[in-house]
Amino acid sequence: MDPTATNTTIYVGRYRYFFQVAAITPAGVGQFTELKNITVTPNIPASPTDLTATGNSQDRTAHLEWKKPDSKVKLYYIYYAWPYSDDTVIGDVKCCNTTLTETTVKDLSPNVTYIFKVTAFNDDGESLQSDPASVTIVGDPLPRPTNLNATPTGFHTIELTWSIDDTSHNWMYGIYYSKSGHYLTEPKEIVNDTKATVPGLESDVLYIFQVGVVGPVGKGPQSIPCVGATQFDPSLQPRDIRARAVDFTTIEVTWRSPRDLPTKLKYKIYYGIPKAGQIEFQAVNVPDTKDTSLAYNITGLIPGAPYTIKLSNGEMTAAMIAKEVNVTTLSSSAPTSLKVFELPRADNDIVGVTLEWTAPDRILNKSLGYAVFMAIGDKPVSWKHQTSSDINVTAIVGLEKNVTYNFKVCTDQYMNYYGEFSDVAQVTLSDTAGSDPHTAHHKKSSKMAAIVAPIIGVVAMLAVALVIFIVRHHRLQRSFTQFANSHYDSRSGTTTFSVEGDGLGEEEDSPMIRGFSDDEPLVVA
The missing domain is CATH 2.60.40.10 (Immunoglobulins)
Structure with missing residues (x-):
């Protein structure tokens, strides 16, 4: 921390604050700085005005009067300062308060000049100080120790x-x-x-x-x-003890010394795993230090194990132990994307499921494999270890129909501690055969084929019909052209039909067909 800067908490309900700073060492207190103030909210009353002070040397008092500001006032605070030495003035000291616009300050010292100021206060805060008024109490000065x-x-x-x-x-x-x-x-x-x-x-x-x-x-x-x-009490407890997991086998413990003075102390950290309601603590010694903010790493721990941490500034006694903290070392992170599929059933009608998941991002050792836990019911309470798997897929059989099963997966145990659990996957097994992901994919493909095949057939038939129409059209066009060229004489403009060659039958009474001239179109229906 910067020794020339600090943070000050602003308390609710007070909106104007005054600050002075002085250096403090074992040799004494230095001179205070100039008084500084800060306004947190502008909604504060105006300062009192026309402050007057009248001294009474006989009874060593000063009577003060002032005018109320043009705002709501609940209370007035009276401050005074006096010379501490030839070059130092002590103040401003809040000596009293009143709800009136006058007051009498008592028990003043003879032969001392006092400087008075007044502020107004309401629910929004305290005003700026008024202009000063001074008074001197006449008399022989009292001695200073x-x-x-x-x-x-x-x-x-x-x-x-x-x-x-x-x-x-x-x-x-x-x-x-x-x-x-x-x-x-x-x-x-x-x-x-x-x-x-x-x-x-x-x-x-x-x-x-x-x-x-x-x-x-x-x-x-x-x-x-x-x-x-004061002297240091060795039974004082360390303060603000905290612990966090750094990795699979390391915990960092941080704390503050019992006091902020740099006293050389030796600390002892006790740590253990709760078992059957009891904890067998191990201890590690921290080297002597005068530091007031400390940190220490405990190494060689069990991954995923819950530890209880205690700290003392010496041998462990009830009066010297700081409040215990609990922390768990890091373990393998949880597998993700857990999915469950009902197995297809054959003639043997075996009921089961297939589980698939994605490997965790943080894993202690890939050789540990995975552990699968199962619970029954819509709201599972009791989980049981069902099986283990070396890969991220497994099958579980021997289940019952019309029963809701819940599954979760984690990295298998290391020294009796599992990794973090995945999210829960739930399935209710039906009376009919289920499907694994491959069967489901096959069914989906079959449905698509049943829809697409008729469409492809209709398109093919239309294409064949179109081809036949085009071929027949070309044949008709070619036959007509050949017929016209063989029966029409462009010189005489006549058209001749042979009964035999044309296959029109032997009809003697068939009329003669008159030819067309070149400038008349030939129309054949």
Whole structure:
């Protein structure tokens, strides 16, 4: 991650956000950047106007008044800042809120100039800050604690010590601390000594501390921040453990250290396969590391086996084990395109089916072959291993008529673990003979032939008739031409018919046929 950039979650219901950044190291907290803000939605109220501040040094208060903006307001937030040093101003600190357009801020420190700002808030978010108004509380300044030190004394405690130059009063001290470095307006602990032990902290967590006078005559300036970390608790559990299958025999385990501080730790990964409700764990040691985000590969596992993973930062005890995760190593992927066909029945009336499928894309070993599982009923519940096959086709016989069968296929088992199952193929066997894919294809071809053959016959007959007509036409044309040439005399224009030669019969009374002239057409009906 880029150490100069981070992502911040925007929470629902708040639409305007303010940001400051400071560097935090074991040596202390650096100076905060300039205050930045972002508007998530424009539907927020306008800023209050005409803010005024009047100080009362006697009771160390400041009275604020302002005008309501021209929009709906549910609440007003009051912020103030004050000089932390000659070149640093602390703020803006949200000190209080009100539903009115005025309020009084109490417990201010004498000889300190406060800068106040007000914002308006409604259901759409918070407005921009108003123009500032300042007030100075007159009086002798309260002392500021110095030489603040933090020393871890246990998994959940840190001891603080500090000094105070002014011993004229029996001062009451407020202890301020947080994990984020945000300046707090109210102390979490109040003591009357320059030494205190802060309890109830988280183990191996970095905290920022400040101390300031809170009585008996007002709230004084806070000390320079001090950073301290609690001791590491070895019983802390690793965080965010995850596991994923990398290949047939490898699982990658990832996790985060119990805390984000770079503490050198030794981790142990426990893994095993559940059998009969029990798990016999094996362990692998991870080399010592200060990394806060870690990953480790467990190798030599069984393909397709379900593993339970546990992780600890030392020897396995109930308090140190992270929440277990379950993961299955990769196995052969599922066969595809499973099809089932009813076998044709001969005189022996054997009832059965043929199964065909496509080999899987990912396979552990082709020599394993395939396993076929079968279940009965429309909604199968109980599956049984039916047969095995070295190739992607097999036949199953001995089934019953009018029964619904379901089939699924996978790569056959390796070390008692099968590959992934295919989709389910279902068939209901009929009373009559079924068909395998070849028989079905033959029947389909026969049907096509029964339709096409008559059509081809009709076309052939039409073609033969056409040929006969053409031949006879040519013969008639040729016979007429020969007849005309033999009986017509173009010189005399007469046509002669011989009774004998023409075969017209011996009729003496046959009339003479008059010839035609050249300019008259010869018409023969």
